Amino acid sequence: xxxxxxxxxxxxxxxxxxxxxxxxxxxxxxxxxxxxxxxxxxxxxxxxxxxxxxxxxxxxxxxxxxxxxxxxxxxxxxxxxxxxxxxxxxxxxxxxxxxxxxxxxxxxxxxxxxxxxxxxxxxxxxxxxxxxxxxxxxxxxxxxxxxxxxxxxxxxxxxxxxxxxxxxxxxxxxxxxxxxxxxxxxxxxxxxxxxxxxxxxxxxxxxxxxxxxxxxxxxxxxxxxxxxxxxxxxxxxxxxxxxxxxxxxxxxxxxxxxxxxxxxxxxxxxxxxxxxxxxxxxxxxxxxxxxxxxxxxxxxxxxxxxxxxxxxxxxxxxxxxxxxxxxxxxxxxxxxxxxxxxxxxxxxxxxxxxxxxxxxxxxxxxxxxxxxxxxxxxxxxxxxxxxxxxxxxxxx
Numbered sequence: 422x423x424x425x426x427x428x429x430x431x432x433x434x435x436x437x438x439x440x441x442x443x444x445x446x447x448x449x450x451x452x453x454x455x456x457x458x459x460x461x462x463x464x465x466x467x468x469x470x471x472x473x474x475x476x477x478x479x480x481x482x483x484x485x486x487x488x489x490x491x492x493x494x495x496x497x498x499x500x501x502x503x504x505x506x507x508x509x510x511x512x513x514x515x516x517x518x519x520x521x522x523x524x525x526x527x528x529x530x531x532x533x534x535x536x537x538x539x540x541x542x543x544x545x546x547x548x549x550x551x552x553x554x555x556x557x558x559x560x561x562x563x564x565x566x567x568x569x570x571x572x573x574x575x576x577x578x579x580x581x582x583x584x585x586x587x588x589x590x591x592x593x594x595x596x597x598x599x600x601x602x603x604x605x606x607x608x609x610x611x612x613x614x615x616x617x618x619x620x621x622x623x624x625x626x627x628x629x630x631x632x633x634x635x636x637x638x639x640x641x642x643x644x645x646x647x648x649x650x651x652x653x654x655x656x657x658x659x660x661x662x663x664x665x666x667x668x669x670x671x672x673x674x675x676x677x678x679x680x681x682x683x684x685x686x687x688x689x690x691x692x693x694x695x696x697x698x699x700x701x702x703x704x705x706x707x708x709x710x711x712x713x714x715x716x717x718x719x720x721x722x723x724x725x726x727x728x729x730x731x732x733x734x735x736x737x738x739x740x741x742x743x744x745x746x747x748x749x750x751x752x753x754x755x756x757x758x759x760x761x762x763x764x765x766x767x768x769x770x771x772x773x774x775x776x777x778x779x780x781x782x783x784x785x786x787x788x789x790x791x792x793x794x795x796x797x798x799x800x801x802x803x804x805x806x807x808x809x810x811x812x813x814x815x816x817x
Contacts, residue, residue, distance in 0.1 A: 427537075427541055427600065427603060428554070430596075430599055430600050430601075431534050431600065432558045433558075434494060434498070434530065434534065434592055434596055434600065435530065435531060435555060435558035435559065435562070436559075436561050436562050437562070437589075437595070438498065438501065438530045438531065438562070438589070439558065439559045439561075439562025439563060439566060440562045440566040440569070440585075441505065441566070441586075441589045441592070442562070442566065442585065443562050443563050443565070443566015443567050443569075443570060443672070443676075444567075444569055444570040444582070444584055444585040445508075445570060445581060445585060446570060446654060446668070446669070446672055447570040447574055447581075447654065447665040447666070447668045447669040447672065448570055448571075448574035448582075448665050449463065449466075449654070450463055450655055450658060451574070451578055451665065452517075452578050452579070452582075453466065453517070456513075456514040456517075457514065459777070459781050460651075460652055460655045460777040460780040460781050461774070461777040461778055461780075462514075462777075463651065463652075463655065463773070464652075464773035464774045464775075464777030464778070465773075465774065465777075466517060466518065466521050467521075467651050467769060467773040468769065468770045468773055468774050469518050469522050470522070470525040470769070471525060471647075471765075471767070471768075471769030471770040471773075472525065472770055473522045473523075473524075473526045474525040474526070474763075474765075474766040475525075475763050475770065476619055477525065477526045478532060478619065478759045478763045478766060479618065479619045479622045479760065479763055480759075481497070481532070481762075482532065482533075482622075482756055482757075482758050482759015482760065482762065483759060485533050485536060485604070485758075485759075486536075486604070486754075486756060489602045489603075489604050490536055490540065490602065490603050490604055491596070491600055491602045491603075494537070494596050494600065495593055495597050496527060497530045497533065498530060498592045498593035499527075499590070500527025501527060501589040501592075502587075502590045503523060503527075503586075504521070504523040504524035505520070505582055505586035505589055506583065506586040507519065507520040507523060508520035508521070508524075509579050509582035509586065525766075531555065531559075532758040532765075533758065534555065535552065535555060535742065535758045535761075536754045536757075536758040538551045538552060538554070539746050539754040540603035540604055540754065541603050548743055548746055549691060549739060549740065549742075549743025549744075549746075549747070550688050550691060550739075552739040552742045552746070553683040553684065553687040553688065553739040554683070554684065555739070555742075557679070557680045557683040557684030559676075559679065559683075560675075560676045560678075560679030560680030560681075560683060560684070560731075561680050562676070563672055563673070563676030563679065564673050564676035564677055564680065565673075565676075566672075567669040567670075567673050568670075569581065570665065570669055571665045571666040571667075571669025572666070572669070574665040574669075575665060575666055578665075619760075619763040619766075622756065622759065622763060623760055623763055623764060625760075626757070626760045626761075629748075631748045632745065632748055632749075634805065635741065635744055635745055635748070635803060636745070636761075636764060637799075637802045638704075638798075638799040638800070638802040638803040639741060639745070639761065639764060639765075639799075640767065640768060641796070641799040642704060642707075642737070642741070642795070642799035643764075643769075643772070644768040644771055644772040644775075644795055645707070645772065645792035645793070645796050646707070646734065646768070646772070646792075647768045647769045647771075647773055648771075648772035648773055648775055648776030648788050649711060649714075649776065649788060649792045651772065651776055651777065652776045652780050652788050655780065656788075657671070657720065657723070659785065660785060661720035663720060671723055671724065671727060674727060674728070674731075675727045675730070675731045676731075678727070678732060678735070679731040679734060679735045681735075682731065682735025682736060683735045683736075683738070686735070686736075687699070687736055687739055687740075691740075696743050696744050697740070697744065697803075699736045699737070699740045700736075700737050700740040700741050700803065701800060701803065701804055702736065702737075703732075703734065703736035703737025703738075703740065704737050704796050704799055704803075705733070705800065706729055706730070706732055706733030706737075707730055707734060707796050708792075708796040708797055708800075709729060709733075710726050710727070710729040710730035711730070711789045711790075711792045711793045712789065712793055713725070713729070714726045714727075714789050715786040715789040715790060716786075742761075745757060745761060775791065776788035776791070779791055
């Protein structure tokens with residue numbers, strides 16, 4: 422019998438990880454509601470996870486470059502399980518925050534998986550195509566996670582949280598038993614305090630001219646994404662009176678579209694249009710989708726807006742990750758993954774907090790309008806870099 426593909430195993434690991442997290446999406450606002458019903462509190466919960474991840478990601482990335490991806494993936498999956506069980510047992514809001522912080526400290530599965538996929542990819546174009554598998558895996562997880570969360574949450578609101586913990590345990594066991602190491606040439610540079618400093622790591626990455634505009638666009642784009650996804654369930658609860666099942670259904674739909682796009686369609690589009698063009702078109706689709714959500718008069722209109730949103734994310738996200746990964750050396754993929762994960766954590770801190778605050782104080786449509794502006798900033802940064810590269814020098 423032929424050996425199991427490492428790529429298959431790591432993609433399955435991501436699917437299981439995202440299913441665990443997706444189980445919480447339809448029920449989280451209702452779990453928090455017994456302590457606080459405003460959107461800002463939910464934003465603070467998301468931010469607490471992201472703050473912990475911001476400090477942990479560079480450490481995990483640097484260690485994975487030196488000691489391998491496999492032990493980090495295993496550590497993170499079991500840490501996620503412990504955090505979910507703690508969240509499920511929480512009898513006070515501060516315990517929920519403690520669980521989110523614990524989850525953030527070991528929340529490096531996806532970023533380490535990104536470095537793993539970079540290790541096993543054979544070419545730059547193959548790497549970008551394989552990054553699409555991360556999005557497809559996330560999409561599949563978002564299909565089953567919210568669906569199960571909505572169904573289980575209708576039985577008991579805490580049941581999805583404990584199931585998520587059990588899923589994470591299974592994930593860790595699978596990774597331990599069958600996931601091989603991917604890193605062939607480990608970094609020989611001794612670890613230093615700078616490797617564990619997220620601010621210094623980000624400063625180093627932003628100091629590289631070939632990465633600066635891409636990272637700036639990454640920051641603006643995913644801040645808009647994090648803010649919108651954080652308030653979406655609150656929005657449909659308040660505007661349309663939806664419960665966990667209806668919220669789970671729309672999230673399942675988003676997962677289906679994203680899986681189709683990132684799992685197969687992007688492999689056909691990439692050779693024809695290239696990463697940069699797909700990235701800019703995808704971002705434009707996301708900005709349009711956010712505007713349409715803001716003006717949707719009925720809940721069922723959201724299936725159209727979210728199809729556009731998921732398609733845009735589906736072509737933009739792997740294209741952006743591929744462009745970044747193809748601009749650094751192979752033995753720095755862990756450093757890049759850790760740095761971009763820290764940057765992602767910044768977006769998950771600022772995005773939910775800003776979206777929650779504007780939702781509570783400026784109205785339901787304000788997070789979508791602010792998100793649209795951020796996406797347009799991302800387009801300007803990345804598109805401006807492209808124009809600058811292609812500009813013909815003036816004659817002298």
